[in-house]
Amino acid sequence: MDAPVTTETLTLVEAGRRAALQEMRRDPRVWVLGEDVARGGLFGQYRGFLDAFGPDRVVSTPISESTIMGAGLGAALVGTRPIIEMRIFDFVMCAMDELVNQIAKIRYMFGGQAKPAVVVRMPHGIWRNSAAQHSQTLESWFAHLPGVVVAAPSTPADTAGLLVAAIRSDDPVLFFDPKNLFGVTGPVPAEIDPLPFGRAREVRNGNDLTLVAWSAILPDCETACDALAAEGIGVDLIDLRTLWPWDEEAVAASVARTGRLLVVHEAVQAGGFGAEVVARTIERLGPASVKAARRLGAPRVPVPFSPPLEEVVKVTAPKIVAAAKATLGAPAAPR
Amino acid sequence: MADTAPTGHNTRRWLDLYRTMVRIRAFEETALAAHAAGQMPGPLHVSIGQEAVAAGVCLNLRADDRITSNHRGHGHAIAKGAGIAGMMEELFGRAGGHCGGKGGSMHIADFSVGMLGANGVVAGGIPIAVGAAQGLRLLGSDAIVACFFGDGAINRGPFLEGLNWAALYRLPVLFVCEDNGVAAFTRAGEVTAGAGAVARAEAIGVPAESVDGNDAAAVDAAAGRLVASVRRGDGPHLLHLRTFRLLGHTSTDKAAWRPEQEVAEARTRDPIARLRARLIEAGAADATLDAIAAEARAEMAAARDAALAAAWPDPATAWTDVLDTPAPEAA
Numbered sequence: 328m329d330a331p332v333t334t335e336t337l338t339l340v341e342a343g344r345r346a347a348l349q350e351m352r353r354d355p356r357v358w359v360l361g362e363d364v365a366r367g368g369l370f371g372q373y374r375g376f377l378d379a380f381g382p383d384r385v386v387s388t389p390i391s392e393s394t395i396m397g398a399g400l401g402a403a404l405v406g407t408r409p410i411i412e413m414r415i416f417d418f419v420m421c422a423m424d425e426l427v428n429q430i431a432k433i434r435y436m437f438g439g440q441a442k443p444a445v446v447v448r449m450p451h452g453i454w455r456n457s458a459a460q461h462s463q464t465l466e467s468w469f470a471h472l473p474g475v476v477v478a479a480p481s482t483p484a485d486t487a488g489l490l491v492a493a494i495r496s497d498d499p500v501l502f503f504d505p506k507n508l509f510g511v512t513g514p515v516p517a518e519i520d521p522l523p524f525g526r527a528r529e530v531r532n533g534n535d536l537t538l539v540a541w542s543a544i545l546p547d548c549e550t551a552c553d554a555l556a557a558e559g560i561g562v563d564l565i566d567l568r569t570l571w572p573w574d575e576e577a578v579a580a581s582v583a584r585t586g587r588l589l590v591v592h593e594a595v596q597a598g599g600f601g602a603e604v605v606a607r608t609i610e611r612l613g614p615a616s617v618k619a620a621r622r623l624g625a626p627r628v629p630v631p632f633s634p635p636l637e638e639v640v641k642v643t644a645p646k647i648v649a650a651a652k653a654t655l656g657a658p659a660a661p662r
Numbered sequence: 663m664a665d666t667a668p669t670g671h672n673t674r675r676w677l678d679l680y681r682t683m684v685r686i687r688a689f690e691e692t693a694l695a696a697h698a699a700g701q702m703p704g705p706l707h708v709s710i711g712q713e714a715v716a717a718g719v720c721l722n723l724r725a726d727d728r729i730t731s732n733h734r735g736h737g738h739a740i741a742k743g744a745g746i747a748g749m750m751e752e753l754f755g756r757a758g759g760h761c762g763g764k765g766g767s768m769h770i771a772d773f774s775v776g777m778l779g780a781n782g783v784v785a786g787g788i789p790i791a792v793g794a795a796q797g798l799r800l801l802g803s804d805a806i807v808a809c810f811f812g813d814g815a816i817n818r819g820p821f822l823e824g825l826n827w828a829a830l831y832r833l834p835v836l837f838v839c840e841d842n843g844v845a846a847f848t849r850a851g852e853v854t855a856g857a858g859a860v861a862r863a864e865a866i867g868v869p870a871e872s873v874d875g876n877d878a879a880a881v882d883a884a885a886g887r888l889v890a891s892v893r894r895g896d897g898p899h900l901l902h903l904r905t906f907r908l909l910g911h912t913s914t915d916k917a918a919w920r921p922e923q924e925v926a927e928a929r930t931r932d933p934i935a936r937l938r939a940r941l942i943e944a945g946a947a948d949a950t951l952d953a954i955a956a957e958a959r960a961e962m963a964a965a966r967d968a969a970l971a972a973a974w975p976d977p978a979t980a981w982t983d984v985l986d987t988p989a990p991e992a993a
Contacts, residue, residue, distance in 0.1 A: 358800060383800055389830065391823035397789020398827065401807075402797030404778050404790065405728065409797075428783050429790065437771040437779060438762035439983035476987050498985045524987050572987055 333517040340370050340509035342483035346490035346519050358384035361412025369414050392421035399445045400430050408444045416451035417460050430499045431474035446493040450506035452543045459629035464594040469501050470570040477570040479503040481545035483513040488522025505543035525572035533561025537581040539590045541567040551647035579611045586618040589654045596624030623650040673944045679878045681954050682717040683934050686737040688958040692966050697913045704766045707734040711908030714933035715840045716741040718881025722889040726805045728776040728794050730787030733768050735780035738810050744772035750965040756972040763975040785815035788824035795833040806834040806892050814845030816859045829867045832897035842907035863900035875903030876933040
């Protein structure tokens with residue numbers, strides 16, 4: 328392209344706001360429903376939308392998660408394209424039937440008659456000591472669920488590009504906003520193009536270890552990479568950006584070169600999506616090509632409230648450094 | 663019991679109702695026989711004895727109006743105009759079914775006639791119905807949504823949420839509570855506190871009325887009034903229709919826990935027999951009504967034979983209609 332791309336430095340939450348704004352201006356069928364969205368949303372994701380689009384397209388709803396989810400689906404079935412805002416991820420548990428039994432199934436079950444073109448936005452993860460019911464990362468549940476796309480970006484630009492793609496997609500997209508990263512800044516193009524699902528982002532290049540991650544843990548991974556680089560260890564850091572579909576090719580190509588794989592996620596390690604990444608990569612490359620493969624996630628305990636307790640259970644940069652060294656066969660650094 | 667003829671009735675309208683009801687009855691009796699003969703896979707929930715509900719409500723809907731249904735939804739689909747060949751093939755799991763054999767009896771949908779789907783989850787259609795109504799309004803349509811659910815659904819959260827939501831946004835929804843008195847194997851009254859659907863709707867601000875759901879003409883008259891009101895923009899209404907499930911929960915359930923006397927007494931209130939009596943009284947000939955019933959039975963038998971002879975789905979279609987988004991190699 329010859330024309331220079333105009334970019335602006337935006338916070339991640341503002342990047343998502345711009346993406347939704349752009350798409351609602353472009354397509355009158357796009358609308359948003361959820362608690363307090365007419366007041367701008369809990370995090371300001373929809374600031375100014377009510378004035379721009381009016382109360383029929385920016386619908387503040389009762390605290391009725393089943394119906395927020397199910398009404399979004401019903402509205403999609405007659406040809407609109409709703410953005411379903413869940414306020415925070417944990418509340419989606421109140422809408423599981425509508426999400427799992429209805430949205431994820433309806434296209435297949437009805438033989439392709441229905442296109443449930445919804446985006447479900449679910450800000451997730453540990454944030455400001457919010458404790459067990461406001462801190463969860465269960466994206467692996469949904470990667471396990473046929474019928475949905477799972478997006479989990481970590482940068483402003485990726486949030487914008489993936490949200491545009493999600494709104495334009497005829498597939499239902501579960502969009503995990505990383506709420507702990509809402510304040511991070513980065514360049515975002517003025518005209519936001521859709522970012523294809525299933526393409527990873529190469530964050531760092533190195534030849535000693537492949538480190539795969541997504542969502543809110545990315546900055547900790549970068550801190551860990553800096554520490555490892557200082558010791559002469561080069562890391563290929565890959566941000567998957569979407570968990571379904573996910574970029575098997577990029578991961579396999581990297582591991583084919585480094586021979587060592589570490590997958591890091593904020594979510595509980597047991598049964599996490601890291602296990603899928605490890606297993607699938609070994610299946611693709613063959614065990615002989617993979618010298619070491621590990622996962623690092625949280626222990627299988629709820630997220631506690633008290634800061635020193637939360638610190639114990641969450642994945643941090645020093646833990647990532649230690650796991651990387653273990654994957655490389657070096658002794659772990661003392662804690 | 664004597665049914666009094668409402669004012670302004672016309673025999674032709676009752677004949678329409680009658681035809682729809684005997685087609686629903688014939689469809690389900692045909693399906694039941696095939697199921698009993700081991701020709702039909704999966705669970706089958708029939709609405710025999712409840713046909714006046716679907717027929718009376720849907721006679722008042724336009725082609726572009728939408729309905730949502732439940733697990734006992736053959737009647738709703740037929741009354742809304744769903745193609746019989748596609749329904750029968752779907753029940754037999756054949757390629758030509760409305761859902762390509764991926765749904766079966768419990769997931770019949772025919773979007774071409776505004777039938778947005780049966781539902782395997784009690785109350786599952788309620789949020790979908792209110793959202794469809796909200797979407798239709800956003801698109802500038804004056805089409806409405808009729809939402810069919812049973813007495814069991816009023817004990818699930820989406821009933822409360824959906825009625826509140828529809829009332830709040832004054833959405834064009836007619837909630838139809840098809841009260842057959844029984845939730846699976848349990849009498850609704852044993853698990854429902856308070857005065858039931860009408861009182862609950864009124865408490866939320868949704869005007870509601872209760873009608874004998876086995877009196878097709880009465881259902882038609884009430885639905886006509888309420889549909890007109892909903893379409894005018896008066897907001898949602900609830901129509902509570904009292905009926906009786908003559909058979910078991912599924913095709914293999916004999917509902918043996920019910921006293922025979924209760925079922926025998928209910929059979930005397932069969933909605934098809936009652937409408938027939940009313941038609942005869944209004945001057946219709948037995949032969950005319952017999953011919954309509956015979957035609958319905960022949961239609962369903964032919965659909966069954968065609969479905970039994972129809973192709974199974976290509977196994978490759980098991981992989982279609984999941985996502986447009988390209989999946990990784992392993993998918």
